[in-house]
Amino acid sequence: MNTTKQTDPTTPRTYEKATSDWPFIAILWTIGGFYVLMIVAMLVADATYTTPQNFLDLLGSEEIRYSIKLSLITCTLSAALSLWVSVPIGYLLSHYDFRGKALVDAVLDIPIVLPPLVIGLSLLILFQTDIGQSIQYGFPLNLIFPEGVTYEIPSIVLAQFMVACAFAVRTMRVTFDQINPRQEQVALTLGCRRSQAFWLVVLPEARRGMLTAVTLAWARSLGEFGPILIFSGATRLHTEVLPTTVFLELSVGNIEAAVAVSLVMVAAAVAVLILVRLYGRVDRPITRLNRP
């Protein structure tokens, strides 16, 4: 059999020339490798900037301990709120078609695309209006937060939640989209009410997506700075969360302390990434863990 003979006129005789793929592969590796190395180099630079002893001493300061504690509490609250809100929204978007759905879908993306400072400013303005004032100083919020919301600790949770929840909603939408609707339908034929099918079948199926959503929301909240700066202020030992500490330490030239606090956030972000990679099943929702 003569394999070099051209039987098909559309096949050019280039077998001999097409020998080496390495330039192509090398370019891919060079471009990709450069970016990956930059990421790792950034973190290594942070980690080697200060000695471990110095790091621990700095973390012992009252302000930093306060901001770590406040960050952990507010992130956990805003992540929990985000999950609570994103599950019904994600389910509704995934399961129901309604008039104006595309519009609602677009509105839900606003916190993701809006500049963070604008979100903070918008919250501030909202709470200055008559309606905003009556919400923050009226019943029942006045019983829980007598000091109001703006420039107080609740404003941190709200600022974090407004952005984090949008990411959680995207994640839950994808999660519910991926669940076979037949499972829920079978549950209905087996005697479930809609609510029973949701609690007993759909939610357990969505557990990995929920874990991903809550960890992403948590990480998103941890890095939140712009909205908090504007809506909550940057008062030491009051509305000071970890990004605020980095900002305040940098502004007085204390770079070592800023780096030490940054390392705490890096560690938290890495932990979240590992958690999501281990348990998350959702296909790459938009993640912006380190937006300033």
Next chain:
Amino acid sequence: MIRVEQLSVRAGEFALDDVSFVVPTGKYGVLMGRTGSGKTTVLEAICGLKPVVRGRILLDDRDVTKLKPGQRGIGFVPQEGALFSTMTVREHLAFSLVIRKWAKDQIRSRIEELADLLGIEHLLTRHPQGLSGGERQRVALGRALASRPNVLCLDEPLSALDDETREEMCALLRSVGERTGVTALHITHNVGESERLADTVFVLRDGRIEEREDTSRLVRLDDDNSPATTERRA
């Protein structure tokens, strides 16, 4: 008995009008048709998963057209099982019984009975992830039969199986039909499957039902597809 009278269903752009057929009590009905002919839509309407525009659905002379899926007394076996990934096989079999608030010992004995009927005793503690295609369909069948429905609806339950497993499952479905006396409606586009299983065959073509009891003629009809061999019965 499954009696569908002048059923009209809409699903987006797709519409079925004036579909009627009857599967007598205890018989095994097979509904055939090409992809996109609307056979799954008919099944979904019977199960209460698609709203009916016009017409009636009667199960054992009970008009279920307006009833919710869970009130119809139907067991539904979807394509590829759609098992619950978080539950064990035992929990699948118990699911509808727990929902319907059966007593614990009743549930236990019913699970044993089903596991024996379907040959899945050794799988009870397993999760669906580790099961083979045939095993999954057995579990889906057990889950559907658990609360002793009078009607069983199967949507291409054997389509994802290899030939050997399909043969086994056909034999199983036949014996389940005989032992439980359930009235079945089985959707497939596989002629062999309908030959093995059917007491009555319906073909859904261009939105109309053609009933044939002699499945061997159906094979010819599907092969040459000539209108001359098509006999429509109302």
